[in-house]
Amino acid sequence: MSLIVWLRSPVFSVCLTVAAYAVALGLHRRWRWIPPIVAACLPIIALLLLVREPYAEYNRGGDLLTWWLGPATVALAVPIYRNGQRLRRSLPRLLGIVFAGAVVGMTTAGLTAWLLGAPTSVVMSVVPKSVTTPIAIEVCRELGGIPQITIAMVILAGVLGATFGPMVLRLAGVRDDRAIGVAVGSSSHGIGTASLVRRSEMQAAVSSWAMATSGVVTSLLAALLALFLR
Amino acid sequence: MNTVRGIAIVAGLFLLGTLLHRAGVPIPGGVLGLLLFYGALTAGLVKLQWVESAANLLLRHMVLLFVPLTVGLMEMGHVLSRQAFALTASLVVSFLAVLLTTGLLGRWLLPFAEEAEAEPCAEHDRAEAGR
Incomplete structure (x- = not known):
């Protein structure tokens, strides 16, 4: 006993x-x-x-x-700061791209689930699925979703991006290292970024900047959405 | 020692962010802490070398931190199986939409001319790693 x-x-x-x-x-x-x-x-x-x-x-x-996911979220300021310094010249454009990606990600994820008849709690759980786990969980809680579903979706999005991301981008004719980085970081956060580290330093740097920034943008958009829903 | 100081700074900023969130700021505490931290780095109040090893530690082992929540999936079988189709469709549609929107915008907006900035930075990073 x-x-x-x-x-x-x-x-x-x-x-x-x-x-x-x-x-x-x-x-x-x-x-x-x-x-x-x-x-x-x-x-x-x-x-x-x-x-x-x-x-x-x-x-x-x-x-x-x-x-400790909270402090880990705070620590994401380091990749934004460190990589932001080197990307100074393309930063405004990258920020615009990340913003577009966050809007598209939240709306397509939420709308698809809603159109297929998922209940509100499930819809809210999939909205933050493109961003890094600690931020996705915070956003999910703010919106009244189920954190476990968010985590599963976030991880699967990461695995999809790490496995197929660069291939899909090549098929779409995207060859610029920064474009590949921003796309993988915005769609597949840390798991996608980790898969780029062995491919190219530039891709990984842009990707880790995009992953952290897209998390911030998504949580700000979700805060607006939460005010609107209330 | 540096790692301990870094952890204290990061955890302290998280608590500060959480307090602000409780006081009515509609942004999650962690993200508020992140913004404060970024501001402090940009303003030079916190030096990158004070916090780098702590941040790397937390980010490298982030997976460990979400194991306990993920284990909770063991009690979510019914929701997952009932919503399996909606969840899978939402995952794939949204993944492709984000990947292609950002990738194609990047291809359009980030012209090759600026690629020169990649080189000196790579050198800088190697120098930093050797320190």
Whole structure:
């Protein structure tokens, strides 16, 4: 019985999560196609189901980690600042492109789900799906969505961009490194950006600037939307 | 030491952002903190080297931070299966729309003439990494 008590302590949740994440990183290093988030979550879910532990119990410790998404959002100022300095000359145009991307992303995601009959909470969960997870979660909460659905959509958008983004852009005749960077960063945030690092430094720099900036723009647009909905 | 100082700055700005949000600013606390942080960097109040290692640490291991929320998908099976089609369609349509809008706008608006700025920056970055 004492084992169960120990399993229920928040510290155990944190240790379990960190351990699963470390193993997932190792797997990802060996087999690049395994997304770390999937490899980290599946064993935890399996264990919780196996010992019949409710999610809420695990998440008392999980919340300690989730809190750090806030500081991680703040830290996104660093890629905006650092890469913004080098992109000075194209910055106004890049900002316009990111703004267009944010508007298109929010409206197409929300409208498609709404037209296919999804309830409001689901529609609001997909609206921030193009932006980096910590900002997407904040936006989802502001709009009254379901954070878990947002996370799943955000991760899938990232995987789509990392896998097919550069190929689709090549088919569309987009060859400029900055154009590829801004497109992948706007549509597939950090996961897409990480996939560009090995391709070109310029693409990765523009992409990480675009990912962070598009998160800010989306949250500002969502704040307007929330005022309008109220 | 630098990392600890950086974490303290970043976490402090997040708390400040959260307070402002609670006080009625309609922007999420994290994003408010980000804007304050960006302002402080631009104004020179915070030096990039104070915060760089902390920011890199948080950004590199961001995936760890959203594992607990993602595990919550285990209780969302019914919503996901009922809405599977709407969610998949929304994902693919919106992904392609954003990728192509931004990519094609970029192709149109970012002429090749300006590409020269890529080179000296790459050098600068390597110098920075060596420091």
